[in-house]
Amino acid sequence: MNPRAHLIKVREVISETADAVSLVFDIPADLGPRFAYAPGQFLTLQVPSDRTGSVARCYSLSSSPHCDDRMTVTVKRTADGYASNWLCDNVAAGSLLTVLEPAGNFVPPSLQRDLLLCAAGSGITPIMSILKSALTVGRGKVVVLYANRDRRSIIFERQLQDLTRKYPRRLTVHHWLESERGLPTARGIAGWAKPYRRHDVFLCGPAGFATAVQRGLGELRIPDRAIRQEAYRSLTDNPFEHHTPVLAAASPAADSGTARGDTATARVEIDGATHTLPWPRDKKLLDLLLDHGIDAPYVCRESACGTCVCSVKQGRTRMIMNEALIEEELEMGLTLACQTLPESDDVHIAFDQ
Ligand SMILES: Cc1cc2nc3c(=O)[nH]c(=O)nc-3n(C[C@H](O)[C@H](O)[C@H](O)COP(=O)(O)OP(=O)(O)OC[C@H]3O[C@@H](n4cnc5c(N)ncnc54)[C@H](O)[C@@H]3O)c2cc1C
Structure with missing residues (x-):
């Protein structure tokens, strides 16, 4: 199971309109720090499915960390949608849902501006x-x-x-x-x-x-x-499914089929530790970290949600796709791990956002 996933109780379901409900969560005190959030972030909910085991869907927090006591998401039914209808039809006060910790970068850098x-x-x-x-x-x-x-x-x-x-x-x-x-x-x-x-x-x-x-x-x-x-969309990946590490004993060249010598070196600071890893030039940074069993944050893996944002401290990288970062953030050296490939031989990355 994803180490960022937790079983959370729904305290209340509020009917907002004919086709939208708010789910108010009871976050246990010991999970408070892990569920601290910024305005504009979202939760990812696991919705059971007979067909696929489960699906994962993101729902933005409609509550404010500054004036609301409880975390709340608001779900609107999508015509013929699977998860939104399941949530609206099945969740009641007392239901338990598996939820990923808050993520996303749709967050104002300053709440003081107009x-x-x-x-x-x-x-x-x-x-x-x-x-x-x-x-x-x-x-x-x-x-x-x-x-x-x-x-x-x-x-x-x-x-x-x-x-x-x-x-x-x-x-x-x-x-x-x-x-x-x-x-x-x-x-x-x-x-x-x-x-x-x-x-x-x-x-x-x-x-x-x-x-x-x-x-x-x-x-x-x-x-x-x-x-x-x-941009609202349904995830195609399921971050609740376990990502099996491809362990580091295998040579990096063997990992990806990349020729020896065609690797850069990544120095990655994350959760207070620094890892130095050979980085095949065709491997995305997030895949590299997960392959080595490093618990990097991610949700969509499609460049949209911004969960895997990190800083390039030294060296050059490029992104295959970018839907989440704006110009100002790119100029600050931010990148999305799920889309990042190395350009220079040595790259220093920090998950410091
Ligand atoms: C960052 C972010 C924030 C968001 N915030 C909100 C929000 O605040 N409020 C909100 O309402 N929406 C939000 N969304 C959108 C939300 O995540 C979903 O995309 C939306 O609810 C539609 O999902 P759905 O499953 O109902 O519909 P769809 O994804 O359209 O459902 C159809 C899909 O489900 C599959 N499917 C159908 N039946 C099954 C089954 N039995 N088992 C498995 N799969 C099946 C189909 O193959 C198809 O792929 C957000 C999205 C993102 C990315």
Whole structure:
């Protein structure tokens, strides 16, 4: 079993809309430090399946570590989806779920800045955590654009109203209802967002919405690389399944079929230890670590979730794919272990994020 997986009790199930529920967790005191989280992060839940044993699905935390006592995720049914419907139909107060520790980098670097938060549908969950946190501990302005099919599908409508009343000078919530205005358009979003173009932008919603927001903000000269985005998708990998280490006694060349001499050297700092490993040039850093039995953090292994983010302290690397890191983070030397290959002969990596 993944060492980051824990059996957690559901304390309460709250019906949010006709097709969305919040699951409120009871985190045992001894797991408190392992379940400490930042606004915008997610949990990964294991959902049993007769067909495959289990599937893994990520759900963003809708609670705030700054003002909510209990960790909460909010799940919206996906039409014909497997796990979301299973969770909505089967989980009750007292249920036990296997859950991975919080992960993800859809997290504001500062809660003091002005924020422009764009969400559609269930994309409101990490946005809710970020906005409650910013209002509680920050001093900046928070502007929310929230798109939904119709009024009945708005998740957290009441909470958003209450927060707007409590912070009238700092919070503005703008609903875009498809039933009244049609699908969100780039032009409509650009017109609305113009006064907020210097805010830090966070975006979470389906592809069509994300494209409209990116185009709209593009008209305001906000480049895609400045927009932090969380893309919802189902995992194809199952991080709850055991990754069998390919033990280090085997030569690195034999490990991967790479010719001898075609390896770099990785020096990796993780969990207070430093490992020096031969790194075949065609092996991704995360695979290298797992093969050596090193417990590196990961969830999606597809560059989307940001869980395996680490810093390149020395040497050069490249990523095969990157959906999680923005320009500023790449400039700081961050990389995603699940996609990283060595470029130089010696590379020093630290899991320090
Ligand atoms: C970082 C992140 C955060 C997210 N946060 C949220 C959130 O806050 N709220 C939210 O609602 N969603 C969130 N999501 C999306 C969520 O993880 C799921 O993608 C979504 O709930 C749809 O999953 P689903 O299984 O219902 O649907 P699908 O993945 O579409 O279900 C169909 C899939 O399940 C397989 N399947 C069907 N039947 C079975 C079976 N019996 N056994 C095994 N497999 C089967 C099919 O082969 C197919 O691949 C997030 C995603 C990410 C990556």
